[in-house]
Amino acid sequence: MTDLSERQKNLLLIIIRAYIDSAQPVGSKRLVDHYHLDLSPATIRNEMSALTEMGFLRQPHTSAGRVPTEEGYRYFVSQMINQAKLPASVQQAISHQFHETTPDVEQWMHLAASVLAHQSQGASVITAPRVEKARFQHVELISTQGRQILMVLVMVGGEVSQQLLTLAEPVSQERLSQTATHLNGLLTGRLMDEIEGVSNHSDALEQDILTLIGQDYRRTAESVSGTIYTDGLTNVLYEPEFADSDEARRALRLFEERSTLQDLLARTTGNSSVGGLQVLIGGESGWEALRQCSVVLARYGVPGLATGTLGVLGPMRMSYTRTIPTVRFVAGLLSDLVNDKIASE
Amino acid sequence: MTDLSERQKNLLLIIIRAYIDSAQPVGSKRLVDHYHLDLSPATIRNEMSALTEMGFLRQPHTSAGRVPTEEGYRYFVSQMINQAKLPASVQQAISHQFHETTPDVEQWMHLAASVLAHQSQGASVITAPRVEKARFQHVELISTQGRQILMVLVMVGGEVSQQLLTLAEPVSQERLSQTATHLNGLLTGRLMDEIEGVSNHSDALEQDILTLIGQDYRRTAESVSGTIYTDGLTNVLYEPEFADSDEARRALRLFEERSTLQDLLARTTGNSSVGGLQVLIGGESGWEALRQCSVVLARYGVPGLATGTLGVLGPMRMSYTRTIPTVRFVAGLLSDLVNDKIASE
DNA sequence: TAGTGGCACTCTCGATGCGAGAGTGCCAAC
DNA sequence: GTTGGCACTCTCGCATCGAGAGTGCCACTA
Numbered sequence: 001m002t003d004l005s006e007r008q009k010n011l012l013l014i015i016i017r018a019y020i021d022s023a024q025p026v027g028s029k030r031l032v033d034h035y036h037l038d039l040s041p042a043t044i045r046n047e048m049s050a051l052t053e054m055g056f057l058r059q060p061h062t063s064a065g066r067v068p069t070e071e072g073y074r075y076f077v078s079q080m081i082n083q084a085k086l087p088a089s090v091q092q093a094i095s096h097q098f099h100e101t102t103p104d105v106e107q108w109m110h111l112a113a114s115v116l117a118h119q120s121q122g123a124s125v126i127t128a129p130r131v132e133k134a135r136f137q138h139v140e141l142i143s144t145q146g147r148q149i150l151m152v153l154v155m156v157g158g159e160v161s162q163q164l165l166t167l168a169e170p171v172s173q174e175r176l177s178q179t180a181t182h183l184n185g186l187l188t189g190r191l192m193d194e195i196e197g198v199s200n201h202s203d204a205l206e207q208d209i210l211t212l213i214g215q216d217y218r219r220t221a222e223s224v225s226g227t228i229y230t231d232g233l234t235n236v237l238y239e240p241e242f243a244d245s246d247e248a249r250r251a252l253r254l255f256e257e258r259s260t261l262q263d264l265l266a267r268t269t270g271n272s273s274v275g276g277l278q279v280l281i282g283g284e285s286g287w288e289a290l291r292q293c294s295v296v297l298a299r300y301g302v303p304g305l306a307t308g309t310l311g312v313l314g315p316m317r318m319s320y321t322r323t324i325p326t327v328r329f330v331a332g333l334l335s336d337l338v339n340d341k342i343a344s345e
Numbered sequence: 346m347t348d349l350s351e352r353q354k355n356l357l358l359i360i361i362r363a364y365i366d367s368a369q370p371v372g373s374k375r376l377v378d379h380y381h382l383d384l385s386p387a388t389i390r391n392e393m394s395a396l397t398e399m400g401f402l403r404q405p406h407t408s409a410g411r412v413p414t415e416e417g418y419r420y421f422v423s424q425m426i427n428q429a430k431l432p433a434s435v436q437q438a439i440s441h442q443f444h445e446t447t448p449d450v451e452q453w454m455h456l457a458a459s460v461l462a463h464q465s466q467g468a469s470v471i472t473a474p475r476v477e478k479a480r481f482q483h484v485e486l487i488s489t490q491g492r493q494i495l496m497v498l499v500m501v502g503g504e505v506s507q508q509l510l511t512l513a514e515p516v517s518q519e520r521l522s523q524t525a526t527h528l529n530g531l532l533t534g535r536l537m538d539e540i541e542g543v544s545n546h547s548d549a550l551e552q553d554i555l556t557l558i559g560q561d562y563r564r565t566a567e568s569v570s571g572t573i574y575t576d577g578l579t580n581v582l583y584e585p586e587f588a589d590s591d592e593a594r595r596a597l598r599l600f601e602e603r604s605t606l607q608d609l610l611a612r613t614t615g616n617s618s619v620g621g622l623q624v625l626i627g628g629e630s631g632w633e634a635l636r637q638c639s640v641v642l643a644r645y646g647v648p649g650l651a652t653g654t655l656g657v658l659g660p661m662r663m664s665y666t667r668t669i670p671t672v673r674f675v676a677g678l679l680s681d682l683v684n685d686k687i688a689s690e
Numbered sequence: 691t692a693g694t695g696g697c698a699c700t701c702t703c704g705a706t707g708c709g710a711g712a713g714t715g716c717c718a719a720c
Numbered sequence: 721g722t723t724g725g726c727a728c729t730c731t732c733g734c735a736t737c738g739a740g741a742g743t744g745c746c747a748c749t750a
Contacts, residue, residue, distance in 0.1 A: 027713050040723050045714070063714045063729045103509060140485050142499055150503050154487055158495050162505045164448060233578065234598045237591075246582075253579045372742050385694050390743065408700045408743045693749085700743075706736085713729085720723075 004054075009079075011047050012056055016068045016076045020317050023240045025065030070282040070316070073294070077279050077320055086325040090119070098333055105129065108337060109229040112310060112330055117232025120296075120323040122314030123255055127265060128226040129301045129308040129338050131157055134192040139183050139213065141176040149176060153213060155192065157306060157342055163216050171205060179206050192217045226308070228258050228265075239315045241292060250289035255313060260287070265309040268297045277328055282316050292316055296323050300331040301338045308334070349399075354424075356392050357401055361413045361421045365662050368585045370410030415627040415661070418639070422624050422665055431670040435464070443678055450474065453682060454574040457655060457675055462577025465641075465668040467659030468600055472610060473571040474646045474653040474683050476502055481532040481540060484558065486521040494521060498558060500537065502651065502687055508561050516550060524551050537562045571653070573603050573610075584660045586637060595634035600658065605632070610654040613642045622673055627661050637661055641668050645676040646683045653679070 004012065014035055018026045028041040028048060037044070048066055051057045056072035059065070068076070094115055101107040109126055116124035135156040142150045147170050153161045183206065187195060196214035220226075233252055242248030254260050264285065268278055278297040285295055294316045301307035310331060312323050349357065359380055363371045373386040373393060382389070393411055396402045401417035404410070413421065439460055446452040454471055461469035480501040487495040492512045499505050528551065532540060541559035565571075578597055587593030599605050609630065613623055625640045639661045646652035655676060657668050 025713090029713070041713095042715095042723055042725090043721085046722090049715080059714085061730060063712080064731075065713065138485070138487050140483070140497065140499075142483050144503060150499065150505075152485065152497055152499065152505060154485075154495065154497065158489060158507075158509065160495075160497060160505070160507045162503075164503065231601070234594050234601055237594045237597070249579050249582045252582070256576070256579055370742090374742075386742095387694055387696090387744095388692085391693085394744080404743085406701060408741080409702075410742065691750100695748085696746090698743105698745095700741105702739105702741085704737105704739090706738105708734090708736105709732105710734105711730105711732090713731105715726105715728085717725090718723100719725100720721105 008047055008051060011044070012051055012072065013076060013079060015048070015051075015057065015066060016072055017321075019066075019068055020319055023317060025060055025067050027065035030065070070284070073281045073316060073320075077281065077324070080321060081277065081279070081324055084321050084325045086329050091329060094119075094329065095333060098337065103337075103341070108334065109227070110231075112334060113229045113231035116310065116312050116326060116330055117235060119326040120312045120314060120318070121232075121235050121238075122312045122318055122323060123230065123233045123236050123252070124310070124312050125228060125230045125255065125261060125265070126310035127228050127308045129306040129334075130226050131155060131159055131306045132304055134159065134217070136187040136190045136192055136195060136213075138188070139180055139209075141180045141209065143171065143173040143176055146170045151209070151212065151216075153216065156189070161216065161220060163212075165212055167205070167208065175205070179203070179209060182206065183209065228261055230255060230261075236293075236314060239317070241315050241317065247289075247292050251293050251313070254287060254289045264295070265297070265311065268299050268309050268311075277324060277331075279320070279324070294318055294320075296320070296327045298327050298331040300334040302335065302342060305342055306338050308338075310334070349396075353392055353396060356389070357396055357417065358421060358424060360393070360396075360402065360411060361417055362666075364411075364413055365664055368662060370405055370412050372410035375410070415629070418626045418661060418665075422626065422669070425666060426622065426624070426669055429666050429670045431674050436674060439464075439674065440678060443682065448682075448686070453679065454572070455576075457679060458574045458576035461655065461657050461671060461675055462580060464671040465657045465659060465663070466577075466580050466583075467657045467663055467668060468575065468578045468581050468597070469655070469657050470573060470575045470600065470606060470610070471655040472573050472653045474651040474679075475571050476500060476504055476651045477649060479504065479537040479562070481535045481537055481558075483533070484525055484528050484554075486525045486554065488516070488518040488521055491515050496554070496557065496561075498561065501534070506561065506565060508557075510557055512550075512553065520550070524548070524554060527551065528554065573606055575600060575606075581638075581659060584662070586660050586662065592637050596638050596658070599632060599634045609640070610642070610656065613644050613654050613656075622669060622676075624665070624669070639663055639665075641665070641672045643672050643676040645679040647680065647687060650687055651683050653683075655679070 015026050015031065018031065018034070028044040031037065031044055032039065032041050048057060052059065052066065055069060056075060057066040058069050060067055097111060097115065098108065101111055105128055109128055113124045113126050116126070137156045138154040140152040142152070144150055147167045149165050149167060149171070151163050151165050153163070155161075186198060190198065195217070196211060198210065233255055236242055236251065237248055242251075264287070267280075276298070280295045280297065282294065283291050285293075292315060293313055295311055295313050297309060297311040299307050299309050310327065312327055314323065360371050360376065363376065363380070373389040376382065376389055377384065377386050393402060397404065397411065400414060401420060402411040403414050405412055442456060442460065443453065446456055450473055454473055458469045458471050461471070482501045483499040485497040487497070489495055492515050494510050494512060494516070495507065496510050497505065497507045531543060535543065540562070541556060543555065578600055581587055581596065582593055587596075609632070612625075621643070623642045625642065627639065628636050630638075630640055635658075637660060638658055640656055640658050642654060642656040644652050644654050655672065657672055659668065
């Protein structure tokens with residue numbers, strides 16, 4: 001592929017911007033009119049023809065304007081991804097909202113999903129931060145009835161998991177409290193991975209609990225991400241490309257199914273470190289249902305300690321200049337919040 | 346309004362069924378052909394004309410078939426609401442799914458939402474059961490850093506709430522544990538409402554915690570319903586009435602906004618006891634955005650102890666014969682589960 | 691008198707055709 | 721290299737038209 005001349009490059013960016021704004025194939029005449037270029041339509045046509053040849057643009061039909069190809073969007077994104085910034089006022093407004101809520105992970109997630117959806121006019125998704133290398137802080141055993149007990153497990157960082165267990169035989173609350181106290185002394189600060197290895201031979205009940213804690217932890221750790229929050233699903237219904245076709249249904253359905261969503265989000269795990277953005281354009285995501293869509297993904301949190309994923313889905317024609325800096329900014333904000341939370345321990 | 350003759354009544358039910366199946370205005374000819382009635386089209390026309398006069402049917406335009414009015418649907422529902430049953434095989438299949446999951450409220454909610462959406466081909470919504478007159482079971486205070494502590498509060502029934510508190514001054518974990526133990530002795534089994542009244546004058550820290558517990562409880566109790574789970578939002582996009590119009594967007598948007606959803610669900614609180622179904626047809630719901638929709642709602646749980654709400658949203662043309670018994674059955678199932686859970690204490 | 695067959699009438703919907711508009715490619719000229 | 725001109729193409733909106741489905745009414749019948 002030949003390199004783009006400076007003029008071709010500028011032209012391509014303008015064309016894509018114009019298409020993103022208008023949602024309609026852009027032709028040489030309009031382009032010159034609206035963007036006061038110092039060139040004649042004929043020249044533009046020649047360049048457009050070249051860009052089409054190179055695979056950045058295509059024509060929906062002979063003698064219609066040009067529309068960006070996936071390739072074109074990719075070029076566009078690669079050009080602006082590192083320079084797009086969110087206006088300072090918007091940054092402040094968002095920060096403000098976060099610092100006004102209760103310092104509670106669930107609130108943060110809801111707010112982040114809402115902000116992303118609202119700013120980008122797309123569908124947003126975010127997973128709660130998952131603590132990697134979680135450390136044990138505290139366990140509580142509460143007798144409910146007979147052989148059933150409620151186990152409340154607190155990890156360093158404040159993550160709480162609760163589970164209803166059924167023991168082999170009834171145990172008194174007193175006995176349970178003793179066991180919990182003993183376990184707490186034994187396990188505090190330990191990595192959750194190693195807990196099952198801590199054997200003390202002293203007590204069958206204790207041993208059982210130990211095993212159950214380990215099982216519970218592994219069970220939740222298996223799923224790549226924790227709870228998934230979404231917002232703004234209906235936003236994408238407003239896009240003209242989804243006006244009548246059932247393309248929209250399929251894309252939204254994907255977003256409703258948490259299993260596929262997890263798969264999608266899992267893609268960021270390996271490919272990008274915290275701070276790096278990933279933009280999946282059209283077919284890149286590998287999902288047939290997302291052929292017409294793009295997804296902007298980012299990881300947030302503190303690598304190696306606690307991370308989560310967030311993203312925005314929109315039509316391939318989404319406003320990348322708006323979405324990308326928003327995703328980046330929110331990811332950074334959440335990283336700071338998670339960092340503060342961890343540091344305070 | 347004159348009473349309906351037996352024949353008119355049957356005819357009306359058949360017409361509505363036909364319209365629900367076909368999504369198209371039903372005319373006299375088709376009706377006779379497909380439902381082998383022993384009458385001529387002309388007779389049917391006369392009766393249809395009468396039913397239209399009475400307000401049960403209407404014509405989209407002169408010389409089109411008839412379409413049910415809200416009134417018509419209401420009559421239809423009132424006729425079948427008490428007799429529609431879910432096939433035993435389906436009941437078994439659903440029960441089976443519930444008894445296979447872990448006995449965990451969150452799992453139940455997800456499953457219920459999924460089953461409702463799938464069976465009814467509509468959008469489902471369900472709130473976690475809220476414990477009314479909650480009783481204190483256990484509190485745990487865990488020191489995190491300096492003045493921040495994590496409070497884990499367990500209510501009778503296993504509902505757990507956690508909150509990060511900031512104290513006036515740092516307190517040792519030992520001191521916290523003592524306080525927690527003392528509070529547990531003092532409060533176990535008490536109604537949450539009364540907790541703040543329990544005054545012991547012995548200890549400033551203890552008094553503080555007491556107040557915070559009370560505050561936390563009242564804060565969560567304020568919201569009419571707990572977490573809201575939804576599923577099958579995209580199902581309604583498949584309905585022909587929502588093919589292109591933005592009617593669908595508005596209805597779905599409503600479903601995305603949890604605040605409005607809460608309002609909607611709150612309607613069942615007063616009007617219907619557990620076990621009773623409520624069917625809101627068209628404008629009945631009061632929401633402009635739901636003018637074209639119907640909602641089937643039910644409460645489940647144990648009245649006075651723990652109840653929640655579930656419902657299904659679909660087009661006014663939804664399959665009531667399928668949705669109503671499904672909602673009723675799932676509500677019953679969840680009531681049993683909640684009941685079992687409470688009884689086991 | 692309730693039910694029926696016949697008939698004229700109405701309205702939608704899909705297919706067809708046509709003209710305006712927008713855009714292209716190419717070529718000759720600057 | 722850039723430009724104006726020109727012939728050509730394709731979509732889209734609009735009007736037309738006929739088929740199909742349905743209705744209302746009326747006269748007739750059992």
